[in-house]
Amino acid sequence: MYRIRFHGRGGQGMKTASRILGRAFFLAGYEVQDAPRYGAERRGAPIFAYVRAAKSPINERGIIQHPDLVVVADDSLIGLPAAGVLSGLTDRTIFLFYSDTDEKSWQHRLNLKNTLFTIPVDTQAVDPLQRRYAGVSCVGGAARLTGVLDQATLKKAIEEEMADRSPHTVSTNIDHANATFSLLAQHDTIIEEGAAISAVGYEPPKWLELAPDPAAICAPAIYGGGTSSKVQTGLWRTMRPVIQYDKCRQCWWICSTFCPDSAISVTENRYTRIDYDHCKGCMVCVMQCPSHAILAIAEKDADKVTLQEVPS
Amino acid sequence: MKRTLLTGNGAAAWGARLAAVDYIPAFPITPQTEILETLAYWVDNGDLDTRLVTLESEHSMITAAGSSAATGVRTFTATSSQGLLHGMEMIYTVAGWRVPFVMVNVSRGLAAPLTLESDHNDIMAARDSGCLQLHCATCQEVLDSILMAYRLAEHPEIRLPVIVNLDGFYLSYTREPVAIPDDDASRTFVGEFDSGSIHFKAGAPLSHASAVLGGSTYSYFRYSQHLAAQRGLSVYEEIAEEFARTFGRRHDAVEGYRHEDAEYLFLMIGSFATKGKEAVNSLRDAGWKIGLIRPHMLRPFPVERIYSLARGKKAIAVIDQNISMGKGGVLHTELASALYGKPGAPPILASFIGGLGGRDLPYEELFEIAKTLRDSAAAGATPPPRLLYTETELLEMRKLQAIAGVRIPFEEVHHD
Amino acid sequence: MTETAFQRQKDLPKSHLLSAGTPMCAGCGGLEAIHIAYDVLGENTIFVNAAGCMTLLSVYPFTPFRGSWLYTAMGAAPAGAQGVRDALDILMDKGRIEVADDLDVVVLTGDGSGYGMGISATSGTIDRCLDYLYIVYDNEGYGNTGQQYSAATPHAARTATSRCAYGHKGFKKDLFSILAANGAAYVATAIGSEPLDLAQKIEKAKSISGPRFIITLAPCPTGWDFDPKETMTIGKLAVRTGVWPLKEFTDGKVSHNKTFSKLLPVETYLEQQGRFRHLFEPQKKEAVLRDIQNSINRYWHEVATI
Numbered sequence A: 001m002y003r004i005r006f007h008g009r010g011g012q013g014m015k016t017a018s019r020i021l022g023r024a025f026f027l028a029g030y031e032v033q034d035a036p037r038y039g040a041e042r043r044g045a046p047i048f049a050y051v052r053a054a055k056s057p058i059n060e061r062g063i064i065q066h067p068d069l070v071v072v073a074d075d076s077l078i079g080l081p082a083a084g085v086l087s088g089l090t091d092r093t094i095f096l097f098y099s100d101t102d103e104k105s106w107q108h109r110l111n112l113k114n115t116l117f118t119i120p121v122d123t124q125a126v127d128p129l130q131r132r133y134a135g136v137s138c139v140g141g142a143a144r145l146t147g148v149l150d151q152a153t154l155k156k157a158i159e160e161e162m163a164d165r166s167p168h169t170v171s172t173n174i175d176h177a178n179a180t181f182s183l184l185a186q187h188d189t190i191i192e193e194g195a196a197i198s199a200v201g202y203e204p205p206k207w208l209e210l211a212p213d214p215a216a217i218c219a220p221a222i223y224g225g226g227t228s229s230k231v232q233t234g235l236w237r238t239m240r241p242v243i244q245y246d247k248c249r250q251c252w253w254i255c256s257t258f259c260p261d262s263a264i265s266v267t268e269n270r271y272t273r274i275d276y277d278h279c280k281g282c283m284v285c286v287m288q289c290p291s292h293a294i295l296a297i298a299e300k301d302a303d304k305v306t307l308q309e310v311p312s
Numbered sequence B: 001m002k003r004t005l006l007t008g009n010g011a012a013a014w015g016a017r018l019a020a021v022d023y024i025p026a027f028p029i030t031p032q033t034e035i036l037e038t039l040a041y042w043v044d045n046g047d048l049d050t051r052l053v054t055l056e057s058e059h060s061m062i063t064a065a066g067s068s069a070a071t072g073v074r075t076f077t078a079t080s081s082q083g084l085l086h087g088m089e090m091i092y093t094v095a096g097w098r099v100p101f102v103m104v105n106v107s108r109g110l111a112a113p114l115t116l117e118s119d120h121n122d123i124m125a126a127r128d129s130g131c132l133q134l135h136c137a138t139c140q141e142v143l144d145s146i147l148m149a150y151r152l153a154e155h156p157e158i159r160l161p162v163i164v165n166l167d168g169f170y171l172s173y174t175r176e177p178v179a180i181p182d183d184d185a186s187r188t189f190v191g192e193f194d195s196g197s198i199h200f201k202a203g204a205p206l207s208h209a210s211a212v213l214g215g216s217t218y219s220y221f222r223y224s225q226h227l228a229a230q231r232g233l234s235v236y237e238e239i240a241e242e243f244a245r246t247f248g249r250r251h252d253a254v255e256g257y258r259h260e261d262a263e264y265l266f267l268m269i270g271s272f273a274t275k276g277k278e279a280v281n282s283l284r285d286a287g288w289k290i291g292l293i294r295p296h297m298l299r300p301f302p303v304e305r306i307y308s309l310a311r312g313k314k315a316i317a318v319i320d321q322n323i324s325m326g327k328g329g330v331l332h333t334e335l336a337s338a339l340y341g342k343p344g345a346p347p348i349l350a351s352f353i354g355g356l357g358g359r360d361l362p363y364e365e366l367f368e369i370a371k372t373l374r375d376s377a378a379a380g381a382t383p384p385p386r387l388l389y390t391e392t393e394l395l396e397m398r399k400l401q402a403i404a405g406v407r408i409p410f411e412e413v414h415h416d
Numbered sequence C: 001m002t003e004t005a006f007q008r009q010k011d012l013p014k015s016h017l018l019s020a021g022t023p024m025c026a027g028c029g030g031l032e033a034i035h036i037a038y039d040v041l042g043e044n045t046i047f048v049n050a051a052g053c054m055t056l057l058s059v060y061p062f063t064p065f066r067g068s069w070l071y072t073a074m075g076a077a078p079a080g081a082q083g084v085r086d087a088l089d090i091l092m093d094k095g096r097i098e099v100a101d102d103l104d105v106v107v108l109t110g111d112g113s114g115y116g117m118g119i120s121a122t123s124g125t126i127d128r129c130l131d132y133l134y135i136v137y138d139n140e141g142y143g144n145t146g147q148q149y150s151a152a153t154p155h156a157a158r159t160a161t162s163r164c165a166y167g168h169k170g171f172k173k174d175l176f177s178i179l180a181a182n183g184a185a186y187v188a189t190a191i192g193s194e195p196l197d198l199a200q201k202i203e204k205a206k207s208i209s210g211p212r213f214i215i216t217l218a219p220c221p222t223g224w225d226f227d228p229k230e231t232m233t234i235g236k237l238a239v240r241t242g243v244w245p246l247k248e249f250t251d252g253k254v255s256h257n258k259t260f261s262k263l264l265p266v267e268t269y270l271e272q273q274g275r276f277r278h279l280f281e282p283q284k285k286e287a288v289l290r291d292i293q294n295s296i297n298r299y300w301h302e303v304a305t306i
């Protein structure tokens, strides 16, 4: 059985991508299971989807623990433990990244011996959420790596899954899939199907006898306040607002009032400061600042920009 | 016939479409909403000649489903979890009206705490309502069950609502290959709707759902409903037989898998049962004599069918994805009452509760359950019921509790 | 008019009580309104919530609140408020808590609950003169389940259950008038993009006793289909085009807080949102647009003649 996991962000079309690959397998005569993994998924938040394909009916269900192929449509997720890109990898797991950073660098950075391929980003859009062909480009590459899906099947799969889109959108998607399909020609059939689950030598679960806790402990109650600040919603951000203090006119902290996420605080001397651990990158502040003092830059370029200190 | 990829929700929508339903009272709730949205889209586009209305609550929705069926139209509706519970007064009520319609429930755990993910406590809460219940393991079964459910619900000796259950996420949002029967074949199979003696129109006076005074009168109506529900099994079997002849797919009231020569059995319902089958395959490869039984029909409870499959086995593990607070797994209780005192009933009936609120049921646990069965059979004693939970899970929980400001007593029990 | 601490925009709070880190969508208009409201309400508040997007504000073990929170069920929040309010009163009457331990009871629900499933529970609280504030964040649909139409969905909007060429065939319910007619002590409309007006209304509601309501239009990038950065722009347009009149009902009278000598054409508001794009593409649906504009004109004409 092929077990393939897709990673991306909400809004990057991971569901459609996994469905195109699932459909392609199905058209090629495979039994298929594909599903997006829903959580409180939001635009920009890390999400994943998976595809199983086999020649006989599939009885497995739910999350894929040990994938044969991991596809990542947004390379800014790779370094984030919360995105779980590396979870459950085995020696056999192959990686496919939509990224301008080359294979060697990734292997080095992640300290991985696994086979890894990259597909260059094929758009000028700085915001990864605007890279409309990331998903389909990954699918083209993944299809080639399996070696059992041809271009005609891929084309048909895209047409069927995007039946409600305009003909132009469909053909552009097909072009992108074809491009990556050709790009990885040398690596045709590199992915092998994973084996069935074995009941021999499994790791027994460490069950415990759950003891009754007092109600004060085991009721679903949160004692105290403000614990949500431990959640780093800054990970959702693909574009970063940057305040240029030389332009800030210290208005009545419009940016802070309008930030839906309480991510802009006001300093003693009435400047404002952005909390990047939590800013989701909605860009409301950028739009609302009356002095146009807030810049929007791509998150991946964030370390190239020196943040201005809050004036004292 | 067309075979394509559909989610469980998509399959449910197709079931309603092929059954040519007249009327769909609806209300959104995760993870059911895709059914409503798909049907609404077809209705808006003219693909489906059906009236769909979104009501303001499930209480209203189920009332409208019952009252439309009583007035004489074929009705479909769908809900999940909190919605099913919000409508529960009417679930019991409309079943007592003795009117047929089909409702899909997409299983999801119940509040509190609130969750969006799957388990069977919602549908178990409707267990005693008088609605019949079919539980699905695959997307294909969802579609097929809806077609059969209309036949069952509308059968003149039954005339009860039928609930078709599928698991949230694991089926509702998962696509699998599904054969969509042809319109004509489906229509012929399901037939025309006939609400029988109950329908409202001018010139045919009818006062329905009247109150009763006195326990005897009440008992008569209640017993009759129970007897009709029980009759549902043989009626279902005839329908399933005809379905198999027509469409080539069997959906027995109770599915047995590699059970014939098995010494041990898993008993499971819903989509995790296919995982159970996979575990059976792996265990068989490793030399085990093990199989699985899966009640597809839960109401009426197919006692005799289960008994015939379970008879002579050494041990059965019942894996419940529900929990009756203060008692344990509902299916375990039901199975025990079905087998108790019967010749050849397995001496060991072990209870495992797992998969609550979307918790996975990993293969290692299924293997370990098999091992527990074998050990218990050897020892000749049924093991205490087990709540599937691991040390790692409790450790993770303690971390969350620490964030929640819960003070954990120092002497935490550790298990080796 | 009561004294207000919010005379000018710079009187708005500088620091925010609501913590960051919640799972609401980036650019959520409802969340922005709630954070402003919370700053005015203060931490001695218990929010009683019904199922909706905001239910996920508190996901174990994470909460953004400094005060209290109770999630009930989709149709039950006002009833939940009744129990909490009555119990606090009993505790104070019997001297088991100090008056200083009292909380403001605030119901927080979406429109699906507020305009629909919960409305009989709401009406009951007005009948019983319950002393509480109810904030509806109105994102004009069942947002949490993927924006199906609700009783608050405006005419012609596309939703997940009205995807046809026409959009939603129904009309938005006038909850403001229903609550006023039911005898509420205070009813107001507000919007997060007018933070000063919102803060003043919360402050005023706090100073009144009895059943009080603030219906807050909540531009929703996910459900209304626009770029999250436009949330405030769209909110301001809702006011400037007259789609969302800012008004109050007190002492048996309705008064409008913001009136304009000339409204912007409603198209400027509609054309920014994906849910109305079908009114402009592929062809402009002039008749529908005219109907929408006429109904707004009619409303404001009546306001002017009262």
Ligand SMILES: Cc1ncc(C[n+]2csc(CCOP(=O)(O)OP(=O)(O)O)c2C)c(N)n1
Residues within 6 Å of the ligand: B028, B029, B030, B058, B082, B083, B086, C051, C052, C053, C054, C073, C074, C075, C109, C110, C111, C112, C113, C114, C139, C141, C142, C143, C144, C145, C150
């Ligand atoms: C009884 C019941 N039915 C359905 C649901 C599913 N549900 C959860 S949130 C929601 C939508 C609520 O809509 P609204 O009040 O407008 O709030 P929003 O989601 O827009 O924030 C629904 C239908 C539920 N939780 N309980």
Ligand code: SF4
Residues within 6 Å of the ligand: A241, A258, A259, A260, A261, A262, A263, A264, A274, A275, A278, A279, A280, A281, A282, A283, A284, A285, A286, C027
């Ligand atoms: S982009 Fe600006 S308004 Fe949006 S979350 Fe970040 S700081 Fe707040």
Ligand code: SF4
Residues within 6 Å of the ligand: A243, A247, A248, A249, A250, A251, A252, A253, A254, A255, A256, A270, A271, A272, A288, A289, A290, A291, A292, A293, A294
């Ligand atoms: S809105 Fe602009 S001018 Fe005002 S405080 Fe923020 S950055 Fe400065």
Ligand code: SF4
Residues within 6 Å of the ligand: C023, C024, C025, C027, C028, C029, C030, C031, C053, C139, C143, C144, C218, C219, C220, C221, C222, C223
């Ligand atoms: S769907 Fe709309 S209302 Fe709900 S969290 Fe997202 S933006 Fe806010």
